[in-house]
Amino acid sequence: MGRTVLTRLFALVLVIHCTGWMGSSAATRVSLVDNGYVDLVFAISDAAPQDQSDIIIKNIKKMILDASPVLYVATGDRAYFKSVLILIPQSWKDVEANASSWETFEKADVIVDAPNPRHKDVPYTRQNGKCGERGEKIHLTPNYVATLDQENNNKVYGKPGKVFVHEWAHYRYGVFDEYGTRGDTNFPLFYRVQGEKKPVPNMCANKPAVFNVRDISNNSSDCKIDPVTKNYDENCAFDFNKFYRPDTSLASYHQIDSVVHFCKDNQEHAHKSEAPTKHNAMCGGVSVWTVIMRSPDFKDNKTKQVDLDKMPTEFNIVRSSGSRFVLVADVSDSMRICNRIDKLGESVRAWIKHDLPTGSKLGMIMFSSMAHVVSDLQVITDMNSRQEMMKKVPSQLFSATCIGCGLDLAVQMLQSSNSTETSGIIVLVTDGKNSPGYLTIADVQKDIIDAGIRVVSVAFGEQADKNIEQLADITDGKSYFIRDDDTSEALEQAFLGACTYQSSVNSSDLQFKLFERTASADQSPTDINGGFDVDPTVGRNLKLSIFNLEKLANLESMELTAPDGNVVSKIDYQTTTASVTEDLAMVGRWALNIKLNSPQTKSVLVTVTTQLRPDVKTPITTRCWVPNGADIKNANNNRIRIHAEVWKGSHPVTGATVKAFLVKPNDESEILDLLDNGVNADTVADDGVYSRYFTGATMKGRYTVKCQVVSNNDTAQGLGFFGSASPQLHGNLIDGNDIAVRSPVLPASLLVVHFRWRFPCKVTTLIHQVKSQILLSC
Numbered sequence: 001m002g003r004t005v006l007t008r009l010f011a012l013v014l015v016i017h018c019t020g021w022m023g024s025s026a027a028t029r030v031s032l033v034d035n036g037y038v039d040l041v042f043a044i045s046d047a048a049p050q051d052q053s054d055i056i057i058k059n060i061k062k063m064i065l066d067a068s069p070v071l072y073v074a075t076g077d078r079a080y081f082k083s084v085l086i087l088i089p090q091s092w093k094d095v096e097a098n099a100s101s102w103e104t105f106e107k108a109d110v111i112v113d114a115p116n117p118r119h120k121d122v123p124y125t126r127q128n129g130k131c132g133e134r135g136e137k138i139h140l141t142p143n144y145v146a147t148l149d150q151e152n153n154n155k156v157y158g159k160p161g162k163v164f165v166h167e168w169a170h171y172r173y174g175v176f177d178e179y180g181t182r183g184d185t186n187f188p189l190f191y192r193v194q195g196e197k198k199p200v201p202n203m204c205a206n207k208p209a210v211f212n213v214r215d216i217s218n219n220s221s222d223c224k225i226d227p228v229t230k231n232y233d234e235n236c237a238f239d240f241n242k243f244y245r246p247d248t249s250l251a252s253y254h255q256i257d258s259v260v261h262f263c264k265d266n267q268e269h270a271h272k273s274e275a276p277t278k279h280n281a282m283c284g285g286v287s288v289w290t291v292i293m294r295s296p297d298f299k300d301n302k303t304k305q306v307d308l309d310k311m312p313t314e315f316n317i318v319r320s321s322g323s324r325f326v327l328v329a330d331v332s333d334s335m336r337i338c339n340r341i342d343k344l345g346e347s348v349r350a351w352i353k354h355d356l357p358t359g360s361k362l363g364m365i366m367f368s369s370m371a372h373v374v375s376d377l378q379v380i381t382d383m384n385s386r387q388e389m390m391k392k393v394p395s396q397l398f399s400a401t402c403i404g405c406g407l408d409l410a411v412q413m414l415q416s417s418n419s420t421e422t423s424g425i426i427v428l429v430t431d432g433k434n435s436p437g438y439l440t441i442a443d444v445q446k447d448i449i450d451a452g453i454r455v456v457s458v459a460f461g462e463q464a465d466k467n468i469e470q471l472a473d474i475t476d477g478k479s480y481f482i483r484d485d486d487t488s489e490a491l492e493q494a495f496l497g498a499c500t501y502q503s504s505v506n507s508s509d510l511q512f513k514l515f516e517r518t519a520s521a522d523q524s525p526t527d528i529n530g531g532f533d534v535d536p537t538v539g540r541n542l543k544l545s546i547f548n549l550e551k552l553a554n555l556e557s558m559e560l561t562a563p564d565g566n567v568v569s570k571i572d573y574q575t576t577t578a579s580v581t582e583d584l585a586m587v588g589r590w591a592l593n594i595k596l597n598s599p600q601t602k603s604v605l606v607t608v609t610t611q612l613r614p615d616v617k618t619p620i621t622t623r624c625w626v627p628n629g630a631d632i633k634n635a636n637n638n639r640i641r642i643h644a645e646v647w648k649g650s651h652p653v654t655g656a657t658v659k660a661f662l663v664k665p666n667d668e669s670e671i672l673d674l675l676d677n678g679v680n681a682d683t684v685a686d687d688g689v690y691s692r693y694f695t696g697a698t699m700k701g702r703y704t705v706k707c708q709v710v711s712n713n714d715t716a717q718g719l720g721f722f723g724s725a726s727p728q729l730h731g732n733l734i735d736g737n738d739i740a741v742r743s744p745v746l747p748a749s750l751l752v753v754h755f756r757w758r759f760p761c762k763v764t765t766l767i768h769q770v771k772s773q774i775l776l777s778c
Contacts, residue, residue: 032079036083037082040064042060043110045105059146059149062148063148064081066159074165082313082314084316085100088318097317099421100319123144123164130174131175155255173292187278188202188276201238204271205246209238213232214237245258264288264290269289323361325362325427327363330430344491352389355492362380363377364389368398371406402439403465410426414426422453425477427458428455456479461483464481512610528593533589534585538613542582544558544608546577546578548576555596558595561591563586585610625643626642641693642681658674662703665701674690
């Protein structure tokens with residue numbers, strides 16, 4: 001059987017400036033205020049059973065309450081945990097919770113989710129950025145949290161508070177493990193120290209390890225030396241002596257009761273720069289303490305004595321109340337150019353009709369020299385409510401551009417509605433710069449941030465205000481760039497991207513593209529034919545669409561032919577778009593045919609989109625991002641990394657062909673092959689993350705990037721995230737028995753790379769079968 005194709009296109013926009021450099025802000029909202037971390041978000045998935053809800057919530061609180069004084073001591077009286085939000089799943093109906101719309105599972109700092117197949121119940125952090133870069137998130141399992149207090153958990157994983165501080169150091173400060181793993185040639189369990197007759201444990205501690213070795217293959221007290229490495233072989237483990245009591249390191253064996261500090265550069269808590277640990281490899285031998293002190297949290301090096309008994313951690317249990325959207329649309333005269341206002345109206349109506357989730361709320365504001373409410377927040381309940389909102393989409397144009405006016409009114413709408421919530425999602429569409437003398441983005445930026453509002457920015461044309469991407473970036477939103485020669489489909493995908501940013505996203509709401517073809521004007525097309533596969537995972541709401549019709553009369557016919565020969569041909573017309581829809585498509589090979597009466601002076605775009613079948617719960621997910629963020633300055637001095645990640649559940653998908661398609665401000669194109677080979681921009685080989693440096697950003701302006709994932713017969717699934725995990729100890733710290741140290745995880749060759757830098761356009765889902773051709777743009 002030949003190569004099969006599995007593709008998804010996802011687009012993002014970069015803004016290149018000429019001077020200085022500004023990296024992306026991390027997506028997390030956690031901040032350090034008066035020595036206390038606030039707005040730390042735990043998110044519990046549906047994988048956690050409701051009958052364990054009480055114990056899971058109780059133990060999350062216990063873990064943080066235990067961790068707070070540990071962190072305070074470990075950071076030299078610099079930090080503790082001040083406030084925590086716990087986002088519970090919608091399925092936990094009987095749990096009392098406050099309503100909220102800004103916390104999301106996707107953006108949570110800590111998730112309680114189904115076990116990673118590699119880690120099982122071991123707490124770990126998704127992390128493989130560079131030294132000092134924040135991790136993706138901390139992963140705990142429902143079983144680990146529910147059994148937190150059980151004696152065996154404390155023996156194996158350590159005390160909950162210290163476990164969390166160990167992971168927090170990975171996640172927040174970008175440090176790495178200071179222990180070795182049995183069978184790992186890069187970070188071995190033992191290593192040779194000059195002057196020592198035998199290998200010693202690979203760890204960082206301020207006191208020489210006191211230990212006994214044993215061969216786990218025969219349970220003898222002697223270990224064999226490998227003649228090649230001169231180190232103990234992979235069957236060798238060790239037991240700490242019961243009287244061994246070092247002070248460091250929390251990044252190493254934090255299970256030892258006496259360990260309360262990280263290794264430092266001073267004599268008292270001396271760092272072992274020669275030890276072959278992952279931390280030394282990633283950070284060039286610099287101590288964990290030095291990396292932590294370089295964190296933006298501590299850059300001012302301020303310490304403040306805090307009485308933790310008088311500063312208890314505050315907990316808030318929240319549940320998503322449904323997403324609240326406010327469309328803020330530019331209706332200035334410049335929106336006449338290239339028919340922008342009509343494209344906007346058509347796309348907004350399509351979004352309301354087909355994609356806006358039922359139960360969400362939508363408000364609309366238009367702005368020119370002033371801002372006006374087109375519609376207050378209305379709940380989308382059925383097709384009648386959708387039709388009413390579609391009628392209100394603005395089309396009349398006025399003079400001047402006051403972006404700040406539109407944003408300010410949107411903030412008021414979200415705050416003044418009959419709700420205790422203040423957050424929501426603003427979808428800002430504009431094609432120009434703010435007119436002089438009017439309210440600006442900067443004037444309302446603080447109000448937006450304080451209210452917890454995310455902004456999805458849509459830049460119409462190159463002249464759109466460059467500050468809108470920065471606003472989306474700092475509010476943890478997304479950015480889209482629409483060129484004037486783009487079809488209205490590009491705008492529809494931007495609005496669809498806003499939907500995938502709701503507080504709780506169901507897989508059933510996500511869309512896939514099975515076919516995409518552009519027929520250029522100079523081809524004078526009269527017939528457009530094609531085929532695509534519908535595999536067992538998709539087929540719901542199958543939709544054939546043609547965009548950019550100059551006249552609806554130009555379309556003679558369009559039809560879909562099912563595998564059994566049945567033809568679907570009922571056409572739904574919009575302003576410049578027509579579509580044919582099948583509610584639930586048969587699995588198999590489909591054909592499409594479109595006939596045009598006359599040639600077009602503009603190219604047309606033909607797509608086929610669909611959604612998951614009702615019984616499919618775990619599709620492959622994909623992500624495309626740029627660690628530098630959306631707003632890059634002086635790119636000549638910074639190679640721009642582009643990453644694409646493909647995984648199913650916790651399993652990375654390897655062996656795919658991944659390409660990045662870049663369009664520069666002068667409309668020149670460049671194609672990059674993204675590689676998963678562990679070289680240059682790619683940190684680790686065969687981890688499901690494909691990477692490449694882009695060095696062609698030689699001019700300022702907006703760059704669009706599309707990443708295409710093509711799967712073939714060599715595609716495989718790995719075992720999941722390796723990350724940075726807490727080491728497991730098998731023994732008893734409490735009654736004084738020796739501690740047996742064994743390999744906590746498998747070798748690091750299957751590490752999945754994540755960087756916690758926000759990228760402007762988020763890709764959420766990809767079909768997991770390798771039969772279908774899938775082209776998705778976000």
